[in-house]
Amino acid sequence: MDGLRHGTQERNRPEQYDELADAWWDPRGPFAMLAWLAAHRATLVPPAPREGALLLDLACGGGLLAPHLRGYRHVGLDLSPTAVRVARAHGVTTVQGDVTRLPFADACADVVVAGEVLEHVAHPAVLLAEAVRVLRPGGTLVLDTIADTRLAKVVSITVAERLPGGPPRGLHDPALLVDRRALVRTCADLGVDLRLRGLRPSAGDYLRWLAGRRDGVRMVATPLTSVLFTGTGSKRAHG
């Protein structure tokens, strides 16, 4: 996936997730926005085609998607042993592993989800190839991530890391943000025509959340994909 660069070592430390293990499900903690994103991500997942259809949640973190899924067998994989433990405690069937080497069979999954992880790996094209390999033809790929733009660096890193509900300091490495064109091209080459849409928190909800009058914040779809964005697409039957 040309156009993506390797990360720097000062940010994006994998140990950060273990240090913050108690924060995954804290609605006012440093992962609060991940819970808002998970609720939105679930709206992009199609209804389960049958009871027990398989949804693979790559880099599942603490399993924040779990309460929003209906009819799926929710299997999550994450590198962080503590995240895997937390996700399991919330009903996710978990595997500790690397998103670039999935221990799953070809075409086994009805849905593959990759939420807020493309911007954390040095080789996102490998993650995508693995995600599409394990997806059945006709199955759905759902992802969300941060665009490689100057605006995103300011909004998602400089500003957001200082805001309540925003990511913890140092979570994101600007060198790993995702080139949208390269992403779409890579997915198309793999057999998934990805549709991108922008995403932002509802300003009104955020103010009410700050004032303690809401537990969470709704994420709102927007045409502007230059900061936070989602991607959805089906795997073509024939490549």
Ligand SMILES: C[S@@+](CC[C@H](N)C(=O)[O-])C[C@H]1O[C@@H](n2cnc3c(N)ncnc32)[C@H](O)[C@@H]1O
């Ligand atoms: C920002 S969190 C997102 C977690 C979850 N998808 C969510 O949205 O709540 C990024 C997650 O990616 C995981 N991660 C980072 N690199 C990974 C890799 N190579 N393989 C598996 N998990 C990875 C981290 O441990 C962390 O749980």
